Amino acid sequence: MKKVNCPSCGAEVTFQSGISVYAVCAYCRSMIVRHDVDVESIGTMASLPEDMSPLQIGTEGHCQRQFFRIIGRLKVGWVDGAWNEWFLYMDDGLEGWLAEAQGSYAISLEIDHRSNPETEQALNRLVAALETQETNGFQDSTSGKLLGSYITLGTQQLKVVDIRRTVCLGSEGELPFAAPRGRQTISIDLTGSGGEFGCIELLDGKPRVYLGNYVEWDEMGCKNLRALEGW
Amino acid sequence: MADSLQNNLSQSGAVAAPPPEKPKGKPKSFNCPACGGTITLKAVGVSVHAVCSSCSSVIDTTDENYRIIEAAHQNTRKTLIEIGNRGRLKGIEWEIIGYTDKTDGSEMYHWDEYLLYNPCYGFRFLVQESGNWNFVKVLRRDVPGAGVSNEIIFDGQKFALFLKGEAVVQYVKGEFYWRVKKGERTFVADYIAPPRIISIEKNNEEINLSLGEYIEPGDIASAFAIKEKMPAKTVVAPNQPVANPDGYRNMWFVAAAAFALALAVQFTTVATADNAEVYTNSFIVRPPQKDQTIATTSFNIPKESNVLIQTSSQIDNEWLELDLSLVDEKTDKAYDLKQAIEYYQGYDGGEHWSEGSQSAESYISRVPAGNYRLLVDMDSGAFEKNGGVFLSMAIRRDVPNWSNFWLATAAIFIYPLFELFRRWKFEKDRWSESDYTPAIYRINEEE
Amino acid sequence: MLKIYAAFCLLIVVMLSLANVQGYVITSLLTGEARADKTANHYHK
Numbered sequence: 241m242k243k244v245n246c247p248s249c250g251a252e253v254t255f256q257s258g259i260s261v262y263a264v265c266a267y268c269r270s271m272i273v274r275h276d277v278d279v280e281s282i283g284t285m286a287s288l289p290e291d292m293s294p295l296q297i298g299t300e301g302h303c304q305r306q307f308f309r310i311i312g313r314l315k316v317g318w319v320d321g322a323w324n325e326w327f328l329y330m331d332d333g334l335e336g337w338l339a340e341a342q343g344s345y346a347i348s349l350e351i352d353h354r355s356n357p358e359t360e361q362a363l364n365r366l367v368a369a370l371e372t373q374e375t376n377g378f379q380d381s382t383s384g385k386l387l388g389s390y391i392t393l394g395t396q397q398l399k400v401v402d403i404r405r406t407v408c409l410g411s412e413g414e415l416p417f418a419a420p421r422g423r424q425t426i427s428i429d430l431t432g433s434g435g436e437f438g439c440i441e442l443l444d445g446k447p448r449v450y451l452g453n454y455v456e457w458d459e460m461g462c463k464n465l466r467a468l469e470g471w
Numbered sequence: 472m473a474d475s476l477q478n479n480l481s482q483s484g485a486v487a488a489p490p491p492e493k494p495k496g497k498p499k500s501f502n503c504p505a506c507g508g509t510i511t512l513k514a515v516g517v518s519v520h521a522v523c524s525s526c527s528s529v530i531d532t533t534d535e536n537y538r539i540i541e542a543a544h545q546n547t548r549k550t551l552i553e554i555g556n557r558g559r560l561k562g563i564e565w566e567i568i569g570y571t572d573k574t575d576g577s578e579m580y581h582w583d584e585y586l587l588y589n590p591c592y593g594f595r596f597l598v599q600e601s602g603n604w605n606f607v608k609v610l611r612r613d614v615p616g617a618g619v620s621n622e623i624i625f626d627g628q629k630f631a632l633f634l635k636g637e638a639v640v641q642y643v644k645g646e647f648y649w650r651v652k653k654g655e656r657t658f659v660a661d662y663i664a665p666p667r668i669i670s671i672e673k674n675n676e677e678i679n680l681s682l683g684e685y686i687e688p689g690d691i692a693s694a695f696a697i698k699e700k701m702p703a704k705t706v707v708a709p710n711q712p713v714a715n716p717d718g719y720r721n722m723w724f725v726a727a728a729a730f731a732l733a734l735a736v737q738f739t740t741v742a743t744a745d746n747a748e749v750y751t752n753s754f755i756v757r758p759p760q761k762d763q764t765i766a767t768t769s770f771n772i773p774k775e776s777n778v779l780i781q782t783s784s785q786i787d788n789e790w791l792e793l794d795l796s797l798v799d800e801k802t803d804k805a806y807d808l809k810q811a812i813e814y815y816q817g818y819d820g821g822e823h824w825s826e827g828s829q830s831a832e833s834y835i836s837r838v839p840a841g842n843y844r845l846l847v848d849m850d851s852g853a854f855e856k857n858g859g860v861f862l863s864m865a866i867r868r869d870v871p872n873w874s875n876f877w878l879a880t881a882a883i884f885i886y887p888l889f890e891l892f893r894r895w896k897f898e899k900d901r902w903s904e905s906d907y908t909p910a911i912y913r914i915n916e917e918e
Numbered sequence: 919m920l921k922i923y924a925a926f927c928l929l930i931v932v933m934l935s936l937a938n939v940q941g942y943v944i945t946s947l948l949t950g951e952a953r954a955d956k957t958a959n960h961y962h963k
Contacts (some may be wrong), residue, residue: 874945879933
């Protein structure tokens, strides 16, 4: 855990995870980036669009007996809606994410895509195919071939179910990368026959790969939830 | 600032100081850009289309100006469960936030789809068609072969293809987390493993899978406090579960046990039967004596039991009729019975044929102990031909006989076979709406 | 319903036992084989 002072308002800003390099000051919403020797403000984060999420920074839960605490949020928008990506603090220091989208939850950890040559090849093909895309919707024949195809991530064969252009609608808490509004990625969702979940995120053509599972609300046993009017 | 950079990353999960209080999550209201009426969103941040309850215009809620997708000037339709109604199903409280009326490609069949919302548990659907209800959850799984194969496997269970068709959105109200549009057409395939059903909806590139479970209208009515009468069931639903499967199974156990018991009783009877011959003799009757009554000598029946009278005669292309009377010598009680012995045979173009039998046997039930004679009167076509009749006779008592057992078996299995038929009929009705009916349920189908 | 059926089965088995022990052949009874309701008439020794 690392505590710094917000360069804008002086409030205490904590980096709970060793991986976090960015945080939004909870008091003045200044976006702070952590460098080796100092912290720097790169602007102010506008308030996030409202939602009815029961999760909040500080919510704790379990995934397959692994404890997690939510320490950051990325609100992601695409042409047909928005979802939350909650950044998790996990005891083993891994980069974990809880995706909350359309009422479903998926927890995933980043995996090293270079360790599997099959995955690496598939990723290269994917990146090459997507680089030729101009439109927002991925409705043409190239994506038609990509959707429904199978990619091996880790040891799993997963099916590509979604390809979207995303834009960051806002962020809060701490995150492992800078997340100002407008940050764009291409996000590819994959699903397995046993409820496995995979996500490939392309930022400026560079992939990051996440692998995990869909989870039910009850499985997570969340505590410290956000208050919701009427519920 | 430099001091605070001496960091100890604590692995014990020490928590940071809490941020300032954030306001509660709450529904979001805005004014309909078409008519000015108030639209209230429940699934804030997730819903993308909302229908104005005043004018029925469809609004894009992802647009900061609330762009009108489809303007309308209609009153909202009334539905069995209204937007905003809450109900508890399977221990979870749900709120109805959306409704669509869908039809199939021919626009003949309608069904209702209610969108249920719970901020923690997400979304579910309640689908009502022909009085049958399903509680449906989106399935985020890859199910290989879905929409293509005749059978898919999910959760270790086989699901059989029931139908392929189209779904067309006819009417919408409330809010939706996908861009629902009136007139939108999707390809649909349903697979069943009663009480479950897996539905595939495909449009352009997107495939959506969902898992439904049959739910009784009574459960919906009590969950949502519906006062009106629920729509009556008019067909057997594709995934409607058979009634009382345990009762059906137990019935067969009872039948098997009863059959085993009956068999044990019968084996005991057979093993302990005396099966004794009490009289045997042969007679030759010539035409002059044909009107005389033959009387056997006296024979003793020591214990009450059944009696079997066996007769045979070497007739050939002749008939023989016997009037028998078993008479108790002491009480004069008589058991009368008739027997017919007929045997015909011949050659039809080199092939031998025969009809009838050269022997006959009859049982008499429960003959008390005593001394008896058998009186025999006979008539035969042989007498006309001036031939004699050779009659051979044997009388036995306590003869092991299986007919009682077979009657008992039939009685035992009447009800199970009736239930089996009813179950077959139920499955036949289930599959009558499908184009993929398995062969055993296609018997008796009209072409 | 199951209880009624089980009782019925029990009754059938009991009836089978009685019929067998007492020498009834039910099928013969049903096809009208004579029972000694009448005394022997003109068939005298």
